[in-house]
Amino acid sequence: MLLTTSVGSFPKPDYLIKARTRFSRNEITEEELHLLEKKAIAEVIKFQEEIGIDILVHGEMERGDMTTYFAEILEGFGISGLVRSYGNRYYRKPVILGKVKRNTPITVETFKYAQSLTPKPVKGMLTGPYTMMDWSFNEYYPNRKDTALALAEVIHQEVSDLEKAGAKYIQIDEPALSTRPEEIDLAIAAMSIVTRGIKAKTISHICYGDFSKIYPRLLDLPVDQLDLEFANSNFSNLNLFREPKFTKEIAVGVIDVHSHKIETKEQVKANIKKALEVFPLEKVYIDPDCGLKTRTVEEAQAKLKVMVEAVREVKQELGIE
Amino acid sequence: MIKTTVVGSYPKISSDKNVPNLRNALNQFEQNKISEEKLEEVYKATIIRVLKEQEDAGIDIITDGQIRWDDLLTPLARNIEGCEINGLLRFFDNNFYYRKPVIKSKMVFKDFSTLEDYKFARANTAATPGVAPKSLKVVLPGCLTFWGLSLNEYYKDLMSFGMDYSQILKKEIQRLDQEKVDYIQLDEPSLCFVPQEISLLKESLRTIFSGIKAKTILFLYFGSIKNLVPELFDLPVDIIGIDLVSKPENLSFILEADLKKELILGCLDARNTKMEDEKEILKLIEKVSMKIPPEKLYISPSCGLEFLPHENALRKLELLSSIAYKFNKTGV
Numbered sequence: 072m073l074l075t076t077s078v079g080s081f082p083k084p085d086y087l088i089k090a091r092t093r094f095s096r097n098e099i100t101e102e103e104l105h106l107l108e109k110k111a112i113a114e115v116i117k118f119q120e121e122i123g124i125d126i127l128v129h130g131e132m133e134r135g136d137m138t139t140y141f142a143e144i145l146e147g148f149g150i151s152g153l154v155r156s157y158g159n160r161y162y163r164k165p166v167i168l169g170k171v172k173r174n175t176p177i178t179v180e181t182f183k184y185a186q187s188l189t190p191k192p193v194k195g196m197l198t199g200p201y202t203m204m205d206w207s208f209n210e211y212y213p214n215r216k217d218t219a220l221a222l223a224e225v226i227h228q229e230v231s232d233l234e235k236a237g238a239k240y241i242q243i244d245e246p247a248l249s250t251r252p253e254e255i256d257l258a259i260a261a262m263s264i265v266t267r268g269i270k271a272k273t274i275s276h277i278c279y280g281d282f283s284k285i286y287p288r289l290l291d292l293p294v295d296q297l298d299l300e301f302a303n304s305n306f307s308n309l310n311l312f313r314e315p316k317f318t319k320e321i322a323v324g325v326i327d328v329h330s331h332k333i334e335t336k337e338q339v340k341a342n343i344k345k346a347l348e349v350f351p352l353e354k355v356y357i358d359p360d361c362g363l364k365t366r367t368v369e370e371a372q373a374k375l376k377v378m379v380e381a382v383r384e385v386k387q388e389l390g391i392e
Numbered sequence: 393m394i395k396t397t398v399v400g401s402y403p404k405i406s407s408d409k410n411v412p413n414l415r416n417a418l419n420q421f422e423q424n425k426i427s428e429e430k431l432e433e434v435y436k437a438t439i440i441r442v443l444k445e446q447e448d449a450g451i452d453i454i455t456d457g458q459i460r461w462d463d464l465l466t467p468l469a470r471n472i473e474g475c476e477i478n479g480l481l482r483f484f485d486n487n488f489y490y491r492k493p494v495i496k497s498k499m500v501f502k503d504f505s506t507l508e509d510y511k512f513a514r515a516n517t518a519a520t521p522g523v524a525p526k527s528l529k530v531v532l533p534g535c536l537t538f539w540g541l542s543l544n545e546y547y548k549d550l551m552s553f554g555m556d557y558s559q560i561l562k563k564e565i566q567r568l569d570q571e572k573v574d575y576i577q578l579d580e581p582s583l584c585f586v587p588q589e590i591s592l593l594k595e596s597l598r599t600i601f602s603g604i605k606a607k608t609i610l611f612l613y614f615g616s617i618k619n620l621v622p623e624l625f626d627l628p629v630d631i632i633g634i635d636l637v638s639k640p641e642n643l644s645f646i647l648e649a650d651l652k653k654e655l656i657l658g659c660l661d662a663r664n665t666k667m668e669d670e671k672e673i674l675k676l677i678e679k680v681s682m683k684i685p686p687e688k689l690y691i692s693p694s695c696g697l698e699f700l701p702h703e704n705a706l707r708k709l710e711l712l713s714s715i716a717y718k719f720n721k722t723g724v
Contacts (some may be wrong), residue, residue, distance in 0.1 A: 151701045151704070152407050152701025152703055153415075155403070155404060157463070157488065157489035159415055161405070163701075164701075206487055208664050209666065210664075250485050
């Protein structure tokens with residue numbers, strides 16, 4: 072009970088950031104970059120084991136943007152020119168130019184490598200079809216629905232391969248889901264294809280949004296566990312989940328990943344206890360709000376340490392192991 | 393003849409690596425590697441390039457691309473006493489974020505730069521010998537949108553906010569009108585989502601635009617006009633701009649309405665790189681042109697072009713121009 076985990080991304084160490092830049096300038100080979108990615112993954116696995124995290128992630132050391140990564144490997148996608156997201160920040164978007172196909176497994180090798188380093192479970196980590204559709208330009212499929220469902224078939228193939236490779240937890244993130252409440256049925260239909268026949272525990276992370284518009288319909292998303300943010304809104308959305316009762320497992324975000332301030336143990340314990348007022352103990356997992364890649368390595372490590380300590384003390388106080 | 397225009401925003405960096413790059417300049421300025429003067433040069437060069445790209449593409453009514461604007465609200469929020477700027481929020485259903493204004497006390501007009509920005513654009517809109525310079529449009533956020541996207545910690549209600557906000561905009565728009573701006577546009581995407589506030593908007597527009605000589609525009613995007621008709625076409629503006637892409641049903645409401653206004657048809661998708669089929673768009677324009685004469689009709693992208701990469705935004709402009717040319721040539 073009260074198992075700890077994280078949402079997926081870890082900050083990249085300096086040597087890897089430099090290597091990625093050098094690779095983009097053709098100054099190092101793909102093999103050289105790959106070796107450094109594996110080194111960074113090993114470091115992240117070791118760190119999580121050392122501080123006592125229960126369900127591990129590989130930290131997404133090989134990934135940049137969570138949609139562009141898949142778009143660059145899947146057939147049918149191109150990558151756009153730069154688009155501004157806010158301020159002076161720009162990114163490239165996937166462009167769907169033709170029928171989307173997966174010619175080779177995308178994340179399985181990296182998963183197998185990460186899992187080979189630890190007896191603790193490592194999560195398979197994917198971006199969901201609804202988000203891939205919403206965050207891409209589409210020049211091929213006639214409408215959003217066809218796009219999302221086509222992507223779902225392809226992502227299902229990857230989920231299936233991850234399960235065959237031994238993944239016991241497979242996470243399919245849908246951060247875009249809270250953006251258009253009127254499309255929740257489509258997101259549910261797409262996820263049904265993705266998790267069809269899968270026995271591994273499935274999880275979906277959805278970013279902060281107006282959940283009042285999609286709850287309780289959200290409980291129909293065909294995954295075993297929802298991973299939601301609470302710390303960044305100070306748990307102001309918690310009451311929404313009291314009635315109707317939350318029927319799935321829930322990974323509760325107790326750490327704000329957008330703040331430089333390291334939470335105190337007391338703050339995190341208070342957050343955990345707030346969550347336990349609404350969600351049944353046996354269904355609760357504890358993690359940070361979202362991926363950690365916007366923090367420095369030191370901040371991410373400090374935040375995870377305090378999270379694990381807080382959970383340990385809460386479990387003692389509740390008399391559970 | 394139908395005319396072409398844009399909604400307002402334009403990509404700030406070019407796909408051409410040989411022109412001054414605002415993104416790099418801003419990064420360098422943050423790191424103290426270049427001076428403020430040098431950064432300002434890059435802003436100016438960018439605006440001049442953006443004006444020229446619209447002109448070269450054949451667009452009739454252009455803007456300065458809102459190059460100096462991080463988002464629709466920040467430039468005003470920074471210059472209204474009583475407003476502060478807070479954290480990032482998603483802009484409607486886009487993967488674009490704006491900074492949320494927080495209304496802390498009674499709003500008082502400080503000084504906007506829209507007048508300076510307009511003068512700069514005017515001075516840099518090339519006049520071809522024998523041909524008048526392009527028409528320029530200034531764009532500002534309307535009161536429902538400013539209210540809807542802000543956090544209010546002061547005003548009792550929308551109405552009291554609306555009165556102050558309208559007075560502030562009125563002053564600025566009067567200054568612009570004295571400079572003989574051709575077109576003044578208020579963006580009101582929020583109206584689609586709070587249709588019940590249309591009468592309040594009507595009052596606001598009456599206040600803001602009374603006595604203004606410039607042609608006035610109200611532009612709606614991202615939402616349906618289903619619950620706004622027929623009052624929408626009674627609002628005290630000269631031209632109504634409507635996004636026909638995000639909610640294609642908007643076309644049917646236009647065709648059913650008693651159209652007393654000029655119309656801008658936002659008919660090219662400014663949020664997707666896919667290029668439209670000219671024939672389909674011509675058919676759409678034809679339908680509307682049976683209800684209102686071509687000289688009261690304009691076509692534009694569905695919203696600001698900044699949601700697209702530069703090369704795609706430019707292609708959309710060229711497509712728009714080509715469509716208008718074909719429509720006007722066949723004299724439909």
